[in-house]
Amino acid sequence: MADFAVVGGGVAGLVVARRLAAAGAEVVLFEQTQRLGGPVARHDVAGIALDAGAESFAVRGGTVAVLLGELGLSGDIVAPRPGPAWLQPASGDAVPLPATALLGIPADPLAPDVVRVVGIAAAERAVELDALPLPEISADTRLGPFVRERLGDDVLDRLVAPVVHGVHSQHPDDLALTRAHPGLPDALAAAGSITGAVSRLRAAAPPGSAVAGIRGGMHRLVSSLADDARSRGVDVRLGVRVDDAGALPGTVVIAAPGIAAPAGPSRRIDLVTLVVEQGELDAAPRGSGLLVAHGAPVAARALTHATAKWEWLRDAAEGRHVVRLSYDTVPTDPVATARTDAETLLGVRLPVVVDAAHVTWHRPAAAAASDLVVVGETVAGSGLAGIIGHAERTAAALLAR
Structure with missing residues (x-):
């Protein structure tokens, strides 16, 4: 019988499972979808491998960097290109x-x-x-x-x-x-x-940027975490929905939203990625991107000029530009709206959209207080640094029992 059952195969679940298994525990991890990583995910747009969700992490405390070092990814940690956000x-x-x-x-x-x-x-x-x-x-x-x-x-x-x-x-x-x-x-x-x-x-704070990324995309963290967890003996079971956590073997760790009672409703986020051809963007007229105040004449809440932010992505795009816009409410025509909003925010016309993609994520509400062992965004807040740090501390506390 397993010592621990982890419900949820996002980053927090993978971190906990890996750390417990590294200490010699028998761990089984259940993920109801066919993919690990949660909102740290990959999609290909115009033939470019891009992050479909999280694309950076906070460097504070060195938490994420330590984990990446253990996974052999230290050499691929990259800082964004210098310059202000707008x-x-x-x-x-x-x-x-x-x-x-x-x-x-x-x-x-x-x-x-x-x-x-x-x-x-x-x-x-x-x-x-x-x-x-x-x-x-x-x-x-x-x-x-x-x-x-x-x-x-x-x-x-x-x-x-x-x-x-x-x-x-x-x-x-x-x-x-x-x-x-x-x-x-x-x-x-x-x-x-x-x-x-x-x-x-x-x-x-340490000198330099407050955030960093991984050359090739943050989605590489998930594949490396999953491979390492499996190599340490974690039994990863995809496509398995858990309705009764109390029926699982061993100590149960909840790493998926919806099992621990939420303290409020989840929040929907729509991301629209555009790959465009526009030489005027070579000068990065709005730096790495913009945040948008309420009442501005666009529907988007933020824009990231990804090829201006990440050197490795600029090289991979081969002269094209990648911009990503986020929305609280999905537009009727996401790609057309994103194109118009991007033109307004960047101050340039975008006559050639090579390819586009639209993804939807749901940010879970904070978990209500309970006796369950819970990791992930519902208890640690948003951001990989906080989520990973909390998951590591939770694993250490479980092992110390």
Whole structure:
């Protein structure tokens, strides 16, 4: 009989199963689909192997880099090409995002690149508000109301909300402060202000980009994880739906949404990828891409200019360009809408769309408190760094029992 049964073959499930098996445990992993990895997936568009979901990871803490090293992928960790991301305001021209910020929260509201977005009156008001005593922070504190109280409506709506939506796929009013960034609560307690907390976190971060990727695509993580887990004896069973986790052998680890009771509804995300021919994009007019403020004249919530962001992908595209747009609500004609939105956001015409693809993902709600052992986005929040780190800690705790 297996020592552990892992339900769900996404990255968290694979990490837990691999770590348990590496310690000598007998592990069986159940995945109801015929594919491992969850939203870390591959699709081919115009003959180019691309990420259909996650395309980068946060470098903080080195968690993902350590795992990639164990999988023999250290040499394929790549940083994005240097250059700012941009913001498309509700009105007016796109502007570079402030250089010193965290989730759009500025370290200095009076910095010129912040004032350019929110205006001098809002910037001065933010300084006044953040000088007030810091309120008590709890697990129920939401990022949006907290930022609104500390920095004002304009900073929240014009800066923080577009960035948080791009990172977490939800409005900051719906995001717990403790899930927004793992170091933010402690930094707030130490600094006594939200701008001071951002300054501390930015100063403590390693030099260079806050994110990295894998040459060839993040989907390589899944194939390497799966191969390594199987080599350590994990019994991977695809196409098996688990309705009663209590009937499984051994200690059960839930790594799939829908089994542990959710605390709210899931969120749908539609991604449309375009492969285009347009020489004007060689200059990367909007850097690696844009985040979009509510009220802007497009349906997209964000755009990634992938061939401007990743050198390896620019080489693979052979003169073509790859752009990916994300949507909260699926357009009636996803490809046509994405093309029009991309033209608006990038400021160039896209007369030749070589190929396109549309995929839909569902971001699960946080799991309600329970006695189950749960890993994955429902408890660790979004982002591979948090998900992998939580899965590793969970495996260590199970082995220590």
